[in-house]
Amino acid sequence: MTTDEYFMTLAIQEAQKAERMGEVPIGAIITKNGEVIARAHNLRETLQQPTAHAEHLAIERAAKVIGSWRLEACTLYVTLEPCVMCAGAIVMSRIPRVVYGADDPKGGCSGSLMNLLQYNDFNHRAIVEKGILQDNCSQLLTNFFKQLRHNKKSTK
Numbered sequence: 001m002t003t004d005e006y007f008m009t010l011a012i013q014e015a016q017k018a019e020r021m022g023e024v025p026i027g028a029i030i031t032k033n034g035e036v037i038a039r040a041h042n043l044r045e046t047l048q049q050p051t052a053h054a055e056h057l058a059i060e061r062a063a064k065v066i067g068s069w070r071l072e073a074c075t076l077y078v079t080l081e082p083c084v085m086c087a088g089a090i091v092m093s094r095i096p097r098v099v100y101g102a103d104d105p106k107g108g109c110s111g112s113l114m115n116l117l118q119y120n121d122f123n124h125r126a127i128v129e130k131g132i133l134q135d136n137c138s139q140l141l142t143n144f145f146k147q148l149r150h151n152k153k154s155t156k
């Protein structure tokens, strides 16, 4: 297992925590110099907060730990491709490297719909590695939505 795969398994564990709470299973980890400094999972339903995405919460926590809004020398691991808001937060926090699992063809702004992380005119661009443990990451989401549809059917 590579280092990236190892940290992605931790992000997947975060996603599983979200799933147990009935949240869409997405998890994120931020490392600095090879150590985990923040972990978070999606809490949008629990908090009824549109910004409570896993990466966004992890960025807030990491900034608190470091004591700076600049997340230099950090790597963000997230199970699903960052959306427009989270890609924006990554640029604003200067995270130099982003590793994600599954593509999000409907909302991903880190390569799928657009690529805000590598947009030339911004003063910050991140290195992006995608497809790390992709099958595990997308399976979590597929199973979650399958279960959701199943539950809806059985309550009708």
Ligand SMILES: [Zn+2]
Pocket (backbone or CB within 6 Å): 053, 055, 056, 082, 083, 084, 085, 086, 087
């Ligand atoms: Zn997001």
